[in-house]
Amino acid sequence: MRSPQQILADAAVIAVVGASRESWKPSHSVPLQMLRHGWKIIPVNPFADEVFGVKTVPTLADIGEPVDLVDIFRPAADAVEIVRQAVAINAPAVWLQSGIVSAEARRIATEAGLDYVEDRCLAVERAVGGLTRLP
DSSP states (O other), rough: OEEEEEEHOOSEEEEETTSOOOTTTTHHHHHHHHHHOOOOEEOTTTSSSSEETOOOBBBBGGHHHHHHOEEEOOOHHHHHHHHHHHHHOOOOOEEEEETTTHHHHHHHHHHHOOOOSSSSSSSHHHHHOOOOOOO
């Protein structure tokens, strides 16, 4: 099992489920920060055409390329189904943002062999580790 910082260091493409158009929400500012530090962000939001200038997809299944990490900005009750979808697209890791915890999502991810992080913030881990994907 990789550490949160190792998962980020290894990831190039991050699908963000629940990415928001609302600039004041962490589900907008956190993926935007990751984008600015060189990660490719694929916003997953069935109710928006684009988020921070990036075209959205309605579901994980609609992503037409491999992803290295599925980042979840949805309530814990939704995380279980999203983790099942992450398993279905062969994502190697899932990350539940700060405040999101799900024993069932953890069980599904670990049984499928996915790295699993919950109740942690991508942007905080990136900053603490001094991580960037910029040249």
